[in-house]
Amino acid sequence: MLLQSETTYIDSDMISGEEIHLAVSSLAKSFDGRGVILDDVSFSIKKGDAVALIGGNGSGKSTLLRCCLRLVEPDRGEISLLGMPVTSLRRSPLRALRSRVGLIFQRHNLVPRLTVLSNVIHGSMNSGWGFRRWRQGFAPAEIREQAIGCLEKVGLPHLANSRADQLSGGESQRVAIARALMQKPDFIMADEPVASLDPKVGREVMDLFVNLIKTENITFLFVSHDLEHALTYSNRLMAMKDGVLHLNGETKDYQTADLHEIYG
Numbered sequence: 001m002l003l004q005s006e007t008t009y010i011d012s013d014m015i016s017g018e019e020i021h022l023a024v025s026s027l028a029k030s031f032d033g034r035g036v037i038l039d040d041v042s043f044s045i046k047k048g049d050a051v052a053l054i055g056g057n058g059s060g061k062s063t064l065l066r067c068c069l070r071l072v073e074p075d076r077g078e079i080s081l082l083g084m085p086v087t088s089l090r091r092s093p094l095r096a097l098r099s100r101v102g103l104i105f106q107r108h109n110l111v112p113r114l115t116v117l118s119n120v121i122h123g124s125m126n127s128g129w130g131f132r133r134w135r136q137g138f139a140p141a142e143i144r145e146q147a148i149g150c151l152e153k154v155g156l157p158h159l160a161n162s163r164a165d166q167l168s169g170g171e172s173q174r175v176a177i178a179r180a181l182m183q184k185p186d187f188i189m190a191d192e193p194v195a196s197l198d199p200k201v202g203r204e205v206m207d208l209f210v211n212l213i214k215t216e217n218i219t220f221l222f223v224s225h226d227l228e229h230a231l232t233y234s235n236r237l238m239a240m241k242d243g244v245l246h247l248n249g250e251t252k253d254y255q256t257a258d259l260h261e262i263y264g
């Protein structure tokens, strides 16, 4: 991999003709008083991959995701995301790169007193006109139409004018996904996106993710404690144990029993 200046795309981020969307090399991170959290982590994710990241509590999964966007500053290592050298980017290109990545958390972080539509419109705030887009009434018509389109993709256009704090957990997470789609993301990183949902709704939301990443051509990295989800919704599987990448392979090569040792 050749890392070039921070404003150029890295055309050499290809392995046997396939585009690499995330390449992490020798990544290390410690927090004061907590010891080593990430220890020499290296992997790559191809465009269009759906990658499950599993591992016990505190094994470093969320820290790894955060480092990939430099929401947490790595101590060492190289990260290339969507062809950009994350570790050396200055603030403005880093912000532009982050806007191409949809981030979904266990808690959806919607603004409770605003409408669903306003919340979805917030997904486009990175691209400018932030203040005007805060409430749907101020947003340009084409942005409102885009937001309705994103709500249609998650099956909730009828809730556009509902207040976000009146939604169920599953509906809220779908709205959070619609908000991420407003960014027209090339990559979605989801940190335990269905951990607060009941099993049926959790499966529905995971199905939605997988359909969207296919139809919208998005690369997907999700953290899960649900081994069935990890095996069902990914083509690649990675497992962290004590800050080390313990498993990294094709999902079809693993079964539930293989994964239990991760938690030992």
Ligand SMILES: Nc1ncnc2c1ncn2[C@@H]1O[C@H](COP(=O)(O)OP(=O)(O)OP(=O)(O)O)[C@@H](O)[C@H]1O
Pocket: 031, 032, 034, 037, 055, 056, 057, 058, 059, 060, 061, 062, 063, 064
């Ligand atoms: N900002 C921080 N400051 C200090 N320690 C931190 C910080 N963020 C994470 N840690 C520590 O790093 C370790 C790994 O945390 P991380 O959140 O990455 O684990 P995780 O694998 O996502 O766990 P979980 O499955 O519980 O979400 C934990 O011991 C945690 O306390």
Ligand SMILES: [Mg+2]
Pocket: 061, 062, 063, 191
């Ligand atoms: Mg976590």
